[in-house]
Amino acid sequence: MHSWCILILPYLDQGELYKAYNFDKPWYGPNNRKLASRMPALFALYGDHHEGNTTTNYLAVVGPETIWQGATGVASDALKDGPSQTILIVENRGANVHWMEPRDLSFAEMDFTLNSPRGISSKYVDPAVVMADSSVVRLSPRLTTATLRALFTIAGGEQMQRHELDGWQVLPDGRHRPVRE
Numbered sequence: 001m002h003s004w005c006i007l008i009l010p011y012l013d014q015g016e017l018y019k020a021y022n023f024d025k026p027w028y029g030p031n032n033r034k035l036a037s038r039m040p041a042l043f044a045l046y047g048d049h050h051e052g053n054t055t056t057n058y059l060a061v062v063g064p065e066t067i068w069q070g071a072t073g074v075a076s077d078a079l080k081d082g083p084s085q086t087i088l089i090v091e092n093r094g095a096n097v098h099w100m101e102p103r104d105l106s107f108a109e110m111d112f113t114l115n116s117p118r119g120i121s122s123k124y125v126d127p128a129v130v131m132a133d134s135s136v137v138r139l140s141p142r143l144t145t146a147t148l149r150a151l152f153t154i155a156g157g158e159q160m161q162r163h164e165l166d167g168w169q170v171l172p173d174g175r176h177r178p179v180r181e
Contacts, residue, residue, distance in 0.1 A: 001071070001102040002027055005043055005056060014040055027100045039099045045091065045123055056099040057122075059092045063107030065153045067132055080155035083132035087151045090129050091122040107152055112145040120148075 002023060009018035017038055022031045041049035043056040062068040067079070067086055079086050090105070094117020097103050111118035120127045126138035129151075139148070150158040 003100055003102045004060060004104075005058075005099050009040075012040060012042065021100075027098075027102060032100060036098070036100060043099045045093065048123070054098050054100075056097055057091055057093055058089050059095065059097060060089060060104040061087065061107050061110060061152050062104050063152075065156070066107050067154050068104065074154060078154055079132060081150075081153060081158065084135065085151060085158075086132040086154055087129045088132045090120045091124075091127045092119070093117065093121045093123060112148045114139055114141055114143065114148075 002021075006018070006021055006027070009015070009021075017035060017040075020035055022029065025031055036054045037052060039049075039054055039056070043049075043058060044053055045057040048057065060066075060068040062070075067074050067088055076083070092105065095105065105119065109118075113119060114127060115121045120129065120139065122128065124138070126140060128136055128138050130136055150156050
């Protein structure tokens, strides 16, 4: 198995690096290990990339209820909650995942508290996520654990609405409204 970071290299103008990677060998094998120092800067938080850095700050959250269910992709019609309400990629600072390593955060084991190294965390107060519709959203510290969990599921049926300043809220009776205090 290989990291999604490797698989998307051709789409990041990193075709030469992609071609140098040997998919017949493990990511940590001798040939592939030589490529470790060539981590593209965009896999590190803005301003954190430096020579020799091999730790990515962008991870997927994997599990049967998420968009990252395993080796096969999820069809767009499987996103019953909608792509604008489904998290695709998260910022993480602290899990120390090598950019070529096929390891991400586990939905079943992650911490749903913002700015925890075992979940979504950043050098910024409001960590960012990439939604399945490709939008980048900063998460408010007021976001509840239940709402964050709901944003990872693809077919939970939660009714949500996003407010630009306050984030999301899920109401138990199915109605939705923006969060305001």
